[in-house]
Amino acid sequence: MNLALKDTLHAPTRFALTALGVAFLVMAVIGMTGLYRGIVEDALLILDRIDADLWVVQGERAGPFAEGSAVAADMDRRVEGVPGVADVRRFTQFSQQFSFAGTSRRATVTGVDVPRDDGHWLPLAEGRWLSGSRYEAVADASTGLVIGDQVPLARDTYTVVGLTRHMVDSAGDGLLFVGINDASVIAQRRTSEEIHLARAARNGAVVVTADASSVAQESKIAAVLVRLDPAADASHVIAAMQRWGDVRVMTTGEQRDLMLNARLWKLRLQILTFTGLILIITAIVVSLIVYTMTIEKRHEIALLKLIGARENVVIGLIGQQAALIGIAGYVLAIGLSWLIFPLFPRRVVMLPSDLAQIALALALVCAAAAWVGIARASRVGAREVLS
Amino acid sequence: MSGAPVLSVRELSRHYATGAGMVRALDGVSLDVAAGELVGIFGPSGSGKSTFLMLAGLLENPTSGEVWLAGERVSHAGADLDALRETRRRRIGFVFQKANLIPFLSAVENVALSLEIADVSPADARAHGRRLLAALDLAHRADHLPAKLSGGEQQRVAVARALANTPPLILADEPTAALDSVRGRQVMEIFRRIAGTRGAAVLVITHDPRSTDLFDRIVHFEDGRMRAKKTD
Numbered sequence: 270m271n272l273a274l275k276d277t278l279h280a281p282t283r284f285a286l287t288a289l290g291v292a293f294l295v296m297a298v299i300g301m302t303g304l305y306r307g308i309v310e311d312a313l314l315i316l317d318r319i320d321a322d323l324w325v326v327q328g329e330r331a332g333p334f335a336e337g338s339a340v341a342a343d344m345d346r347r348v349e350g351v352p353g354v355a356d357v358r359r360f361t362q363f364s365q366q367f368s369f370a371g372t373s374r375r376a377t378v379t380g381v382d383v384p385r386d387d388g389h390w391l392p393l394a395e396g397r398w399l400s401g402s403r404y405e406a407v408a409d410a411s412t413g414l415v416i417g418d419q420v421p422l423a424r425d426t427y428t429v430v431g432l433t434r435h436m437v438d439s440a441g442d443g444l445l446f447v448g449i450n451d452a453s454v455i456a457q458r459r460t461s462e463e464i465h466l467a468r469a470a471r472n473g474a475v476v477v478t479a480d481a482s483s484v485a486q487e488s489k490i491a492a493v494l495v496r497l498d499p500a501a502d503a504s505h506v507i508a509a510m511q512r513w514g515d516v517r518v519m520t521t522g523e524q525r526d527l528m529l530n531a532r533l534w535k536l537r538l539q540i541l542t543f544t545g546l547i548l549i550i551t552a553i554v555v556s557l558i559v560y561t562m563t564i565e566k567r568h569e570i571a572l573l574k575l576i577g578a579r580e581n582v583v584i585g586l587i588g589q590q591a592a593l594i595g596i597a598g599y600v601l602a603i604g605l606s607w608l609i610f611p612l613f614p615r616r617v618v619m620l621p622s623d624l625a626q627i628a629l630a631l632a633l634v635c636a637a638a639a640w641v642g643i644a645r646a647s648r649v650g651a652r653e654v655l656s
Numbered sequence: 657m658s659g660a661p662v663l664s665v666r667e668l669s670r671h672y673a674t675g676a677g678m679v680r681a682l683d684g685v686s687l688d689v690a691a692g693e694l695v696g697i698f699g700p701s702g703s704g705k706s707t708f709l710m711l712a713g714l715l716e717n718p719t720s721g722e723v724w725l726a727g728e729r730v731s732h733a734g735a736d737l738d739a740l741r742e743t744r745r746r747r748i749g750f751v752f753q754k755a756n757l758i759p760f761l762s763a764v765e766n767v768a769l770s771l772e773i774a775d776v777s778p779a780d781a782r783a784h785g786r787r788l789l790a791a792l793d794l795a796h797r798a799d800h801l802p803a804k805l806s807g808g809e810q811q812r813v814a815v816a817r818a819l820a821n822t823p824p825l826i827l828a829d830e831p832t833a834a835l836d837s838v839r840g841r842q843v844m845e846i847f848r849r850i851a852g853t854r855g856a857a858v859l860v861i862t863h864d865p866r867s868t869d870l871f872d873r874i875v876h877f878e879d880g881r882m883r884a885k886k887t888d
Contacts, residue, residue, distance in 0.1 A: 279760030577745020
């Protein structure tokens with residue numbers, strides 16, 4: 270007979286509550302890991318999907334995902350002429366606050382070079398891609414917009430023609446795709462007073478000063494995306510463009526590295542630290558639970574020893590109960606995670622490999638907890654039956 | 657006394673060092689119990705009865721002396737108690753003042769457990785457990801948890817558990833102390849029957865003078881020594 274199971278079924282409410290407690294701890298680990306995965310995945314969405322080999326960004330800068338970047342509005346023409354370049358697309362991205370249906374919303378406006386960019390890299394949940402005409406937008410569902418919505422941006426009204434899902438930036442704001450020219454207009458929006466003040470400062474003259482930018486800050490084009498000819502040598506193309514002096518050319522790999530190891534480094538470290546902390550707390554709590562259960566069963570363990578039960582009977586009782594708690598806690602945690610995490614504002618990605626690693630970690634925690642209980646049980650003498 | 661001794665203790669002593677000096681809980685006791693014999697051990701509290709049972713039951717090592725079971729020396733001052741677990745499982749059945757049943761197992765499971773840990777198949781163990789409970793008039797209570805049984809019923813389940821492996825030696829420590837006179841008498845009659853029909857050597861420590869007529873032999877302990885042996 271399975272003593273662990275018998276004992277568990279004898280006090281099912283207590284076991285359920287214990288398993289639920291463990292489940293919440295495991296769920297926190299799954300949540301932290303999933304949040305980390307979600308942030309990384311969101312941050313790399315554009316980089317991984319936009320199908321570019323090289324990113325031409327402002328000189329001495331690290332590109333639009335790391336810091337401000339602006340290249341000349343006609344930079345794409347220059348890049349297009351470099352041998353080895355198959356095609357180019359202009360790109361920009363910035364956060365935008367806007368009012369819609371009486372509420373203030375946030376989106377990350379992403380300017381794509383339509384019609385050169387046919388949007389093949391972007392799976393649409395509904396509607397169609399940008400046709401090339403002005404004042405159209407493709408919005409992520411997380412912005413709360415639906416197809417047909419009329420969104421006022423800058424001084425124009427944009428019609429939502431397509432919807433994506435799970436397309437957000439590293440901060441979790443939904444992406445709003447518009448044509449690159451529309452994006453430039455939205456980015457350059459200024460109040461009338463700002464324009465008057467700027468004109469007054471220049472006294473109507475065209476001035477080019479050191480801080481007026483040699484790379485046309487007004488253009489609002491953040492980068493030019495390059496696809497290389499299959500036979501092209503990337504290093505030669507990069508070297509050719511970097512000789513211009515006013516641009517920096519980065520590979521997609523370098524952009525990924527910057528995103529993960531520069532911009533998101535502290536966040537990643539913090540999340541991983543919290544994950545580690547929760548695992549330690551889980552280990553302590555599960556160990557205490559198993560230890561307490563062992564102490565409570567001291568009399569039964571002594572009796573088992575008295576009637577001559579082998580040590581493996583006692584080890585089985587404690588080990589199997591630790592395993593039951595772990596398995597029930599893990600299964601409950603998975604179920605709760607599936608129910609609760611989709612309601613979270615940020616995406617929580619539960620990868621099978623992560624879940625497997627968490628299961629392994631929990632198995633080790635339960636094994637350690639069982640070891641603590643077994644070590645205590647081994648000190649129980651048969652004569653304690655009489656105490 | 658008839659037949660070869662199932663239990664034989666020789667010059668058994670157990671001394672404890674305390675702040676007040678050396679306590680001689682048991683001091684040079686020798687006793688043989690034969691198969692089929694029901695022996696009662698009487699004596700006041702602190703006379704060494706329970707210490708004797710601990711040593712005879714291989715739950716504690718003697719300071720000096722030896723314990724023999726069926727002609728085999730099993731315990732002495734340096735014996736490994738943990739290694740004696742197997743001997744306890746096969747050769748000794750215990751009954752205590754408290755039934756000490758496992759609360760999350762039914763009556764029949766408590767009995768069957770003794771067999772399962774001796775590698776008897778669960779189905780056979782359970783069937784034998786039911787037979788034992790039926791023999792002790794507990795067939796109708798076999799599937800009840802200990803909490804649902806009366807004190808007397810619990811004690812009979814404990815007796816059935818002690819008998820499960822058909823051990824040649826039954827050691828009982830105050831088995832009737834928590835029972836009323838009727839139930840106490842019933843339990844003692846069961847021990848009498850076990851000794852008579854199964855040929856087990858049964859050693860019962862008791863304060864209860866109401867069942868002295870059932871014993872083959874009564875031994876009195878006092879101050880850690882065996883005072884006298886009395887045969888009815």
